[in-house]
Amino acid sequence: MTHYFRGTGTFHPVGHESVVRLRLEDQRSYSSLILMLPQDTVDFVAQEICKPSSASQTALSAIPFLDDPVITSFGLSVLAALKGGAPDFYAQASAQWLAAHLLLGSSKGFEWQKSLARERISDYRLIRVLEYIDAHLSDDLDLRVLSREAGISQFHFAALFRKALGMSPHRHVLHLRMQSARSMLCHTDKSALEIALTCGFRSASHFASAFRQQFSQRPTEFRSSQQSHNKFRKL
Structure with a gap:
């Protein structure tokens, strides 16, 4: 046993x-x-x-x-x-x-x-990958696609990306998606599901879980607090 x-x-x-x-x-x-x-x-x-x-x-x-x-x-x-x-x-x-x-x-x-x-990734190839990520943030980003954009081995891509930027590819993508989501919660009336899909999340619940872990608030709570803050500034 x-x-x-x-x-x-x-x-x-x-x-x-x-x-x-x-x-x-x-x-x-x-x-x-x-x-x-x-x-x-x-x-x-x-x-x-x-x-x-x-x-x-x-x-x-x-x-x-x-x-x-x-x-x-x-x-x-x-x-x-x-x-x-x-x-x-x-x-x-x-x-x-x-x-x-x-x-x-x-x-x-x-x-x-x-x-x-x-080993290292060249500045040119890194910029090409970063531009691709920015342009396809709502897509299902794939490690094979990103490594192909960088022109390096898929197996080495994640490690070389982390070495160049100080963070892993998934952390970088998640950071960009969270920043985009925050901006949309503040400046648009889109629903949580619309924002989730636009920012590359599969569902509103998946988005809510990631947002709460990142900012210690649900998306609805963050939006409400921002709206209250904006009303107070107008007074």
């Missing part, structure tokens, strides 16, 4: 079945986080990081019991980010990073990070 505690779990590749029997003693409920890593993502990352002449593995094997603080922190961060309205391509970048970590392990992963630190 295995005793699970916060941050531990198992990893199973495609085709491997597992059964978990829960025995709750001093608690009434049990929460688990399930991350699905697409096989095509693993294959893509393996091609990017594993040279033909190297001994690096190109496939993932079953891990009967996983106690990896890096993955623990990563999983909880991904969950919080997606709940907070992170763009869809955040999940793409996260899946690639997780695949690299599992394929390389801690030591080789550190070496890969050091090699990546020597």
